[in-house]
Amino acid sequence: MITVQLNGSEVQGRPGMTILELAQENGIDIPTLCYRSELNPIGACRICSVEVEGARTLVASCHTPIAPGMAIHTHSPKVLQARKSIVELLLASHPDACLVCDKANLCELRKLAADLGVGLPRFRIRKRYYPLEDVSPYIVRDLTKCILCQRCVRACREIKKQDVFAIAYRGFDSKVVVDQDQPLDKEVCRDCDVCISFCPVGALTKREEALVPKKGIPLIMKG
Amino acid sequence: MADKSLPQLLASYRERKHLLALLKEIQEVYGYLPGEFIPEIARSLGLPVAEVYGVGTFYSFLSARLQGRNVIRVCKSAPCWLKNCELIVETLKRELGIGPGETTRDGRFSLQLTNCIGACDQAPAMMINDTTYVDLTPEKIPEILGGYK
Numbered sequence: 001m002i003t004v005q006l007n008g009s010e011v012q013g014r015p016g017m018t019i020l021e022l023a024q025e026n027g028i029d030i031p032t033l034c035y036r037s038e039l040n041p042i043g044a045c046r047i048c049s050v051e052v053e054g055a056r057t058l059v060a061s062c063h064t065p066i067a068p069g070m071a072i073h074t075h076s077p078k079v080l081q082a083r084k085s086i087v088e089l090l091l092a093s094h095p096d097a098c099l100v101c102d103k104a105n106l107c108e109l110r111k112l113a114a115d116l117g118v119g120l121p122r123f124r125i126r127k128r129y130y131p132l133e134d135v136s137p138y139i140v141r142d143l144t145k146c147i148l149c150q151r152c153v154r155a156c157r158e159i160k161k162q163d164v165f166a167i168a169y170r171g172f173d174s175k176v177v178v179d180q181d182q183p184l185d186k187e188v189c190r191d192c193d194v195c196i197s198f199c200p201v202g203a204l205t206k207r208e209e210a211l212v213p214k215k216g217i218p219l220i221m222k223g
Numbered sequence: 224m225a226d227k228s229l230p231q232l233l234a235s236y237r238e239r240k241h242l243l244a245l246l247k248e249i250q251e252v253y254g255y256l257p258g259e260f261i262p263e264i265a266r267s268l269g270l271p272v273a274e275v276y277g278v279g280t281f282y283s284f285l286s287a288r289l290q291g292r293n294v295i296r297v298c299k300s301a302p303c304w305l306k307n308c309e310l311i312v313e314t315l316k317r318e319l320g321i322g323p324g325e326t327t328r329d330g331r332f333s334l335q336l337t338n339c340i341g342a343c344d345q346a347p348a349m350m351i352n353d354t355t356y357v358d359l360t361p362e363k364i365p366e367i368l369g370g371y372k
């Protein structure tokens with residue numbers, strides 16, 4: 001067993017376990033975005049960052065293993081500030097389409113923003129707009145909303161043993177592409193949907209659920 | 224132009240870990256990475272097309288289009304940015320009449336932006352072919368360009 005200090009109390013963990021897993025076992029809630037327990041962690045989003053005394057920078061708890069004597073702070077002011085900034089940065093390039101987005105209150109980004117009390121970003125708003133991809137009979141992709149967590153890429157690869165997606169380009173231009181950046185239209189996507197359930201935002205939707213006119217109740221009656 | 228054909232190149236790079244070396248050699252031999260090679264590279268190394276495309280588009284030293292005789296790569300990473308590399312790009316644009324990603328009509332120069340080339344201590348920096356130029360000012364540009372035919 002490995003003994004570490006977690007938010008001031010001494011706790012025990014097993015070798016090889018990550019800081020995130022240890023925290024979860026001890027009832028401490030660390031937010032995550034690119035992490036999913038079913039997938040290999042890649043440390044892409046940094047929302048799960050925690051402070052480890054003596055470490056040069058904050059570390060991503062989802063892929064950092066515990067070590068003997070570590071003193072970990074999961075909710076220190078520094079950590080909260082970093083998490084807030086990350087969400088602000090994500091929002092600075094995220095379309096303001098929440099009102100009409102089908103992900104609605106299931107959106108993990110929106111939930112994080114609410115939990116962390118993030119308001120309008122302090123950063124320069126800079127968006128990237130991509131055409132809606134609706135050629136596939138199974139999946140509609142709206143990459144304008146994509147936050148590049150790579151959950152779809154990994155779910156397709158690790159769970160379905162397919163390789164429909166990969167990341168291309170660099171920096172702000174990074175994008176989840178299919179083949180040589182063609183709109184998604186693959187026959188292997190029939191009867192699958194796995195990536196859709198992994199997308200934390202509204203970038204992936206089932207064809208039959210997207211693009212259907214909403215049948216709302218009219219609020220105003222004329223006549 | 225090409226002294227090695229694609230099948231010859233593919234034959235000397237057989238594993239996934241050779242992907243970058245292969246792309247680099249194709250870039251050297253052909254002057255760019257032709258899009259129609261990508262599916263063949265993927266098949267040969269047993270990789271998804273998207274992954275080969277992803278690696279090919281990540282590196283600014285791999286180009287998707289045929290380049291001019293001399294390739295100018297101006298560093299756009301943070302330290303050079305802080306030392307006003309934009310001014311260097313503007314000067315080059317004016318001198319050459321082309322923007323980043325373009326090639327002059329006579330094929331003499333291509334202008335590219337690149338990520339850090341390791342000369343941050345002497346920013347702003349750029350490379351022309353394999354030569355690095357540092358501590359750039361707009362005044363230095365015409366003379367540097369004059370050295371290339």
Ligand code: SF4
Binds near residue numbers: 145147152199201
């Ligand atoms: S499409 Fe969704 S799951 Fe895929 S990288 Fe973008 S946000 Fe993540």
Ligand code: FES
Binds near residue numbers: 044046
């Ligand atoms: S959840 Fe840990 S880095 Fe994204």
Ligand code: FES
Binds near residue numbers: 298338346347
């Ligand atoms: S940032 Fe320009 S050389 Fe490093």
